[in-house]
Structures are given as structure tokens and as C-alpha cells.
Amino acid sequence: MSQLTEQSVLDALSQIEDPDLHKDIVTLGFIKDLKIEGGHVSFRIVLTTPACPVKEQMETAARELVGRLAGVESVHVKMDAEVPKGRGLADKVSVPGVRNIVAVSSGKGGVGKSTVAVNMAVSLALDGARVGLMDADVYGPNVPLMLGAGNARPEIDGNKLVPIEAYGVRLMSMAILKPGDEPLIVRGPILHGLVKQFLSDVRWGELDYLIVDMPPGTGDVQLSLAQLVPVQGAVLVTTPQEVAVSDVRRALRMFETVAVPILGVVENMSYFVAPDTGTRYDIFGAGGGQRLAEQYHVPFLGAVPLGMEVREGGDSGVPVVVGQPDSPQAQAFRRVAEEVARQVSIEAMKPELVVLGKAR
Structure with a gap:
């Protein structure tokens, strides 16, 4: 029987792709605070906007993919968002605290x-x-x-x-x-x-x-x-x-x-x-x-x-x-x-x- 590890959880989650950024959510660094306690797995999926129209689908997919792993008894997924700071020309002065x-x-x-x-x-x-x-x-x-x-x-x-x-x-x-x-x-x-x-x-x-x-x-x-x-x-x-x-x-x-x-x-x-x-x-x-x-x-x-x-x-x-x-x-x-x-x-x-x- 294969052992439940952080890597096996990340491998499962890497099957989920962000439809806009065209990369999987593990590569994009969206998975945070991954914890395994016995058969109980918890983690956050931190998206780039709280207005993401596919966050519910991502949450469902994450719960199902991890839930299929051997040894998993429960999966707790918390959806979160951290809006990235916009890029800008080097000679522009940003407004303090404003990301975009x-x-x-x-x-x-x-x-x-x-x-x-x-x-x-x-x-x-x-x-x-x-x-x-x-x-x-x-x-x-x-x-x-x-x-x-x-x-x-x-x-x-x-x-x-x-x-x-x-x-x-x-x-x-x-x-x-x-x-x-x-x-x-x-x-x-x-x-x-x-x-x-x-x-x-x-x-x-x-x-x-x-x-x-x-x-x-x-x-x-x-x-x-x-x-x-x-x-x-x-x-x-x-x-x-x-x-x-x-x-x-x-x-x-x-x-x-x-x-x-x-x-x-x-x-x-x-x-x-x-x-x-x-x-x-x-x-x-x-x-x-x-x-x-x-x-x-x-x-x-x-x-x-x-x-x-x-x-x-x-x-x-x-x-x-x-x-x-x-x-x-x-x-x-x-x-x-x-x-x-x-x-x-x-x-x-x-x-x-x-x-x-x-x-x-």
C-alpha cells in the first residue's frame, strides 16, 4: 500500500489547470499550507482573484482528486485569493497599498x-x-x-x-x-x-x-x-x-x-x-x-x-x-x-x- 505523502497530494492536484494562465495550480504556486495528519488532508488554494468564475469547480476537483488517494479519510479545502500586484513601467510611482x-x-x-x-x-x-x-x-x-x-x-x-x-x-x-x-x-x-x-x-x-x-x-x-x-x-x-x-x-x-x-x-x-x-x-x-x-x-x-x-x-x-x-x-x-x-x-x-x- 502506497504511503500518503505531500508529494502524492501535490501530484494529484497538478492535474488541475488554471484555464487562463494555462499552467497547473501546483506549478503556479496556488497550493498553500498543505498538512497531512493521519488520513486527514487540508490545504488552501490561493487564486489570483476572489472573483474567479471557476473557483467552485477547482474546489470540487481538488477534493475529488485528493480523496481518491489511498489512505485519505477526509479532505478540507479552503479557497482563498491574493490579487497579484500589477506590473508597470519602471519610471512610474505606484500608489501605496494599491495593487492594480x-x-x-x-x-x-x-x-x-x-x-x-x-x-x-x-x-x-x-x-x-x-x-x-x-x-x-x-x-x-x-x-x-x-x-x-x-x-x-x-x-x-x-x-x-x-x-x-x-x-x-x-x-x-x-x-x-x-x-x-x-x-x-x-x-x-x-x-x-x-x-x-x-x-x-x-x-x-x-x-x-x-x-x-x-x-x-x-x-x-x-x-x-x-x-x-x-x-x-x-x-x-x-x-x-x-x-x-x-x-x-x-x-x-x-x-x-x-x-x-x-x-x-x-x-x-x-x-x-x-x-x-x-x-x-x-x-x-x-x-x-x-x-x-x-x-x-x-x-x-x-x-x-x-x-x-x-x-x-x-x-x-x-x-x-x-x-x-x-x-x-x-x-x-x-x-x-x-x-x-x-x-x-x-x-x-x-x-x-x-x-x-x-x-x-
């Missing part, structure tokens, strides 16, 4: 970019990630309203602003620093300074993801963010119609110019299903986001249908992923968040390339 910065951008306004950013951030927090949301849309900072925090004011700890928190997400926005309806009229260097302050003068704490809701277009804020800190990647939001898609193409090329990876494309307001008849209507056309992703060989992160639930959630300050979690819109946002987390992990786990003294 993700920009959410669009080429034009009116495509629901902030809605996507808010529901994506809250979805990641619901999955157990530590999430911050920086509202860099200084001309239309409405994220606090969408999170029910429109009247909140940040505290000051020493010389740092403390983010307000809503639904497990740490938030900073110009709307909570400059309340009221007065417009903010700033350009160029002042905008650069505002972005820098939001990054360096805010006590973000330990975050797995800092989601940055960008203003629409390809202007100063986008360039400032790319110049100041290592952005792990950009999520591009569009509607299916060509007018929106053509603007997103410009945003995509802008991020490529400043060496920010494209994590993928989200098609928002993708279609509408009439609640009384179940008939689907492609109000803004069909498939524009997916065609864009295919054209530029970037991931398609998902399609989010139109629905009153999303608008009602934004107006009431209760995001649809919280207020109506079983709705098709909420489920679509949860899948988008999972896909974004996957792409961040894939980017972070890529080997670094050193070019002209800079890590890529």
Missing part, C-alpha cells in the same frame, strides 16, 4: 461608463476584493450620487483625505470635495494636479483594485493618469451603435499610444427585452462592441442589456447589483467584473520584459 489600477473609459459621453464603473466596483467588493473607486470624471462627477453618498464628506487624517465608503467600496470624487451645482472649470496643468492629488493625497489603504472612472474622450485626464502611475489596463465602454464605437476606437488607440493594455470592451445598453412580451429589441443596433473587440484582438468582456432597473438603481443610490441582484442587468455586470478580474490577473502574471531599462 484599472481605468474605465469611453470615447464619448452617454454610453453608461460611470454605471459600468460603479457596478463593476461593487461587484468586485461583493466577491470579497478590496476595492476603491476614483471618480476622475471631474466635469460630471456623479459617482457619489450613484452610490448613495452624495451628501458624504471625507475626513482628513494628518495630511491625507480619507475616502468615504459605500457598499464596501472606498470612494473619492470631486463631487464630495466641491458640493453643489457650480461647474468646475479647469484645464491642462490644473487637471494634472487634481489627478495627482486624488492618487497621492488620499489614504486609499490596501486595495486589490482601484477603479478609475475617466471622463469621456481622450483628453488631459487620461494622459495624466497614464503618465503618473502604472495603469494595469483599461476597460472600454461602448454601446452597439457605430457612432459610439468609432469614438471608442480613438480611445483604444490613445491607450495603446501611452502603453496601457486594453483589458477589454464592454457593450452597454446592448439590447432591450420587453417585460410584457419577452420580445428583444436592438435599439442601438447589434454587436458593435463585439466586432470592435474582434477587430483589435482584445477581449470582449460582456454585453449589458437595457433595463429600468439600472436607471432606478443609479438614481436611488442603490446599484442594481445590490438592489436587484437577480436581474439580467445585475448578472451581466457581475460577469463583466469577473472577466475584468481575470484579465487583470493575466496581465499581472505575464513575465516582465525589460526594454531600454524599463520593465514592460
